[in-house]
Amino acid sequence: YERINWWELQWARDEDIFIKPKIIVRQRCKTNNFAYTDKEFYGSADIYYLTGKTSDINLFYLLGYLNSKAFFYWFNYIGKKKGKNLEFYSTPLKESPIYYPEDKKELLYVEGLVKQQLKEYKEEVQKEIDNYFDKKLEINLKEELY
Structure with a gap:
């Protein structure tokens, strides 16, 4: 069982998470506002960094x-709140179910839509992303029930 010294406020983080491509999110916000950066980015303890464990994670x-409505509804229902804010702490994020397809075409389809959003946000593109995840999650829920 490891412990930090009594004068240390928190565990040291691996510098790699600040340097390599990552998804970042504030610890508390009213909605699911996740962001992507491949730049060097350092933040305080109230920012979470999500990185791929392997390089093949898209x-x-x-x-x-x-950032989809499907995830928002699920996290809004199951996640912890502080007032009107959702708390995107590491444990509920780690325990969040994710539909991650084996089909590379699906991954690339969503990747293309997301990259469009990063260049210029458009509601119709977001609806396409939301519809994709709504359909996939609906199919997976039906399969689990039967």
């Missing part, structure tokens, strides 16, 4: 899911 696909 961060753009995950960003699309995390």
Whole structure:
């Protein structure tokens, strides 16, 4: 069982998470506002960094899911709140179910939509992303029930 020294406020973080591509989110916000950066980015303890454990994890696909209505509804129902804010702490984020397809075409389809959003946000593109995840999650729920 490891412990930090009594004078240390928190565990040291691996510098790699600040340097490599990542998804970032504030600890508390009213909605699911996740962002992507491949730049060096350092923040305080109230920012969470999501990185792929392996290089084949598609961060753009995950960003699309995390910013989707499907994820918002699920997290709003199951996640912790402080007042009107959702709390995007590491434990509920780690425990969040994710539909991650084996089909590379699906990954690239969502990645393309998300990259469009990063260049210029458009409601119709967001609706397309939301519809994709709504359909996939609906299909998966039906399969689990039967």
